[in-house]
Amino acid sequence: MRVIDFKDAKCRHCYKCVRHCAVKAISVRDEQARIMVDHCINCGRCLEVCPQNAKTFASDLERVKGYLRQGLKTVISIAPSYAGVLEFDTPGQVVDALMKLGFSEVRETAEGAALVTNEYKKLVRAGEMPNIITTCCPSVNDLIEKYYPDCAELMAPVVSPMIAHGRYIKKIYGPEVKVVFLGPCIAKKQEAIGDERVSGAVDAILTFEELAVWLNEAGIDLHACEDKPMGNPDPKINRLYPVSGGVIQSVVTEEDADGYHKVFVDGLENCMEMLECIRRGELDHCFIEANVCEGGCAKGPASAHWNTSYVKTKVRIENVVSYKAARNLPDMRTEELAKKFGNRGLDDPVPSEEQIRGILKSTGKYSREDELNCGACGYSTCREKAIAVFQGKAELAMCMPFALTRAESMSNVVMDMTPNMIFVIGNDMRILECNRKGQELLGVGHDEALSRYIFEFIEAEDIESALLTREPVSHRKVRFENDSIVAEETVVYIENLDAVLVIFQDITREEKIKEQHYNLKMETVEMAQKVIEKQMMVAQEIAGLLGETTAETKVTLTKLRDSILNEEDQ
Numbered sequence: 001m002r003v004i005d006f007k008d009a010k011c012r013h014c015y016k017c018v019r020h021c022a023v024k025a026i027s028v029r030d031e032q033a034r035i036m037v038d039h040c041i042n043c044g045r046c047l048e049v050c051p052q053n054a055k056t057f058a059s060d061l062e063r064v065k066g067y068l069r070q071g072l073k074t075v076i077s078i079a080p081s082y083a084g085v086l087e088f089d090t091p092g093q094v095v096d097a098l099m100k101l102g103f104s105e106v107r108e109t110a111e112g113a114a115l116v117t118n119e120y121k122k123l124v125r126a127g128e129m130p131n132i133i134t135t136c137c138p139s140v141n142d143l144i145e146k147y148y149p150d151c152a153e154l155m156a157p158v159v160s161p162m163i164a165h166g167r168y169i170k171k172i173y174g175p176e177v178k179v180v181f182l183g184p185c186i187a188k189k190q191e192a193i194g195d196e197r198v199s200g201a202v203d204a205i206l207t208f209e210e211l212a213v214w215l216n217e218a219g220i221d222l223h224a225c226e227d228k229p230m231g232n233p234d235p236k237i238n239r240l241y242p243v244s245g246g247v248i249q250s251v252v253t254e255e256d257a258d259g260y261h262k263v264f265v266d267g268l269e270n271c272m273e274m275l276e277c278i279r280r281g282e283l284d285h286c287f288i289e290a291n292v293c294e295g296g297c298a299k300g301p302a303s304a305h306w307n308t309s310y311v312k313t314k315v316r317i318e319n320v321v322s323y324k325a326a327r328n329l330p331d332m333r334t335e336e337l338a339k340k341f342g343n344r345g346l347d348d349p350v351p352s353e354e355q356i357r358g359i360l361k362s363t364g365k366y367s368r369e370d371e372l373n374c375g376a377c378g379y380s381t382c383r384e385k386a387i388a389v390f391q392g393k394a395e396l397a398m399c400m401p402f403a404l405t406r407a408e409s410m411s412n413v414v415m416d417m418t419p420n421m422i423f424v425i426g427n428d429m430r431i432l433e434c435n436r437k438g439q440e441l442l443g444v445g446h447d448e449a450l451s452r453y454i455f456e457f458i459e460a461e462d463i464e465s466a467l468l469t470r471e472p473v474s475h476r477k478v479r480f481e482n483d484s485i486v487a488e489e490t491v492v493y494i495e496n497l498d499a500v501l502v503i504f505q506d507i508t509r510e511e512k513i514k515e516q517h518y519n520l521k522m523e524t525v526e527m528a529q530k531v532i533e534k535q536m537m538v539a540q541e542i543a544g545l546l547g548e549t550t551a552e553t554k555v556t557l558t559k560l561r562d563s564i565l566n567e568e569d570q
Contacts, residue, residue, distance in 0.1 A: 018378025042187035068102035079183030084313030092227035110235035112165025139292035149343035166201035
C-alpha cells in the first residue's frame, strides 16, 4: 500500500526529503522523488519538510462518507491526542460533531490502550524477556522489522491500541460494523490496511487534518456543538498514551517494582540509537516506550494545527487525564490481542568496491580528495550516494558539484531550481557564478553579480580561508541581512577550476521553530516556579495559622479543665 508519495509537477530537485529521511526510503528517478514502499516506515518526516508542498498521502475520507451514505453502522475510535489538537470548549463537543457527521457512536482509542496496558503488565510480571520494546507506534515497528530485524524478538507481542480497540468494537457489535480510527498519524493507514496480521480490525483511517476539512465542508462549528458523553467508560490514565512516557505511566500505575528499568525514547534518530545500543548489548532488562515522533503522538504529522506547540498540546491532554488505573476492563483474551513480529529485513544489492569506484569516477571523483561529501544530494557521503545509484535509488545528476563542473556556464537547471543559495567564487574572490537564490541574497542581477566580488556583499572569511587552505567548511551557521536570514554554509574547493563552491542552505524557519520551542520551555519553567513559590507561601500561611489556633486551643482547654477541677473541690 502506498500511503505517501510526491506530486510530479511539484518536485523541484532540492533533495530535502532525501536529506531528512533517516532510513533513505526515497528514490529519485527522472528527477522525481518517489517513496519506496518496501523501505518506508511512514514516519511522515518528508511531508513536514517538503518546501514545495509536493506531498500526497492516501485518503480514506470518501470511503468513510460512503459507509455513512449507505446507512452502515459506523463507530469511530478517536485517539486521545484529540484533546490537545482540536479546538473546543468541552470534549463532548467533539462527540456531538462526529455524531452530526453520521457516526453511530464515538469511543476513545484509550479504551483499547487499557487492554494493551494490561498485556504489557503481564509481560512485565512474567519477566521472561531480556528487554521489552512497546509496539504502539507502527513506524517503530516497521523500523525494527525492516532495519533492525535482529531486535524483533524484543518487541512486545501485542497489537497497538488502535487494533485492540477495533477488535473490541467488532466483538461487541459484530463483524459487520465499520470501525474508523481518527488520529494524527499517517503510519496508522499502513498498519490498518496494509498489515495482513491485523487486517479486518479497522476499516478506515481519518486524520485530524481530514476531519478539519470535513467539518468545514459540513458547516459544523465545534464551539457551537453540544456536550455529549463518549460511548465508553473512562479509560483513566490510559489517555496518557500520546504523551512521551504515557505508556510507562499507565503500566506502572499501582504496580510494585518489577525489575525492569522504564525508559521512553522518542524521535527517529533516538530510536535508531537505542536499537544500536541493544545490538551492542548495552541495554538489559529495560521496558522501552518507543515513538518515532518527538514528544510521542501528541502532535503527529497529520495534525491540522501545525503551529500548535507540543508543550500546549501536552498540557491540554494531561488536564483531562485521571491518574488512576482503569478498572472493569473489556472482556478480551490475550490471544485476541496478540501479534507476532519478525524479520521483514530488506534485501538491497550491495555493490563491490570496484563498482562503487566506477560510479564515483563517472561523477568526476577519481580519488578520496575528490569526494567532497557536501550533502547537497541528500546523502551524507559521496560513497553512500554511489551505493544508492547502484541500487537504483539515486541518479548521477544529483551530484551538484559534478553538475556544475560538467556545465561550462555553471548556471544550469539544477542550480536555479534548488532552494539553496549557490556561488562559485574564483581565487581572486570574484563571483564566477551564482544561482537565482544567490542573486536574491545579493540583491543584484546575474550580470552585475559576475562583475563584482563576494566580499562586497557578505562576510567572506570562510571563503577566503578555503581558497588558501583548500580545506572545506561544512555546516557552519551564518546570518545575513541584519540576522533576518539564517543559513548553513558549506564551502568546498574545486581544484580544476581553482575556485570554491559555496552553498548556503536557508534554515531560518528551523531556527525560528527551535527558538520558539526554547521560549515555550522557558515560559513553562517560569510558570512552574511561580506556582511552586505561591504554593510554598500558602503552605507557610496555613502552618502559621494552625500554630496560632493550636496555642489558643491549648489555653482554652486548660482553663476549662481547671474550672472543672475547682468546682469539684468546692
